[in-house]
Amino acid sequence: MATKQVSISFDDPDVWENNREKVDSLLEQHTGTKDYPSTKSFPPIIFGPSLTDEAINELKQLQGVNVRSPEDD
Secondary structure (H helix, E strand, O other): OOOEEEEEEEOOHHHHHHHHHHHHHHHHHHHOOOOOOEOOOOOOOEEEEEEOHHHHHHHHOOOOEEEEOHHHO
16 A cells, blocks of 8 residues: 655644544554654644555544645645
8 A cells, every 4th residue: 555754733732732642543553653753843743654545534534633745745
């Protein structure tokens, strides 16, 4: 199954607080780990996961969670 390298950002700190466990769970479910580099900004931006379209769509279903790949530019 083809994957895309993505970055994951959050609309604001409340969105991050409400969804970070769900995001971590989905990353672990689809990639085997939830440990990816992230910025020190608040809320953080997560870099590096390579995800399938299915995983990307699941993350996009979370309100305020933004998933981008270089192909989106």
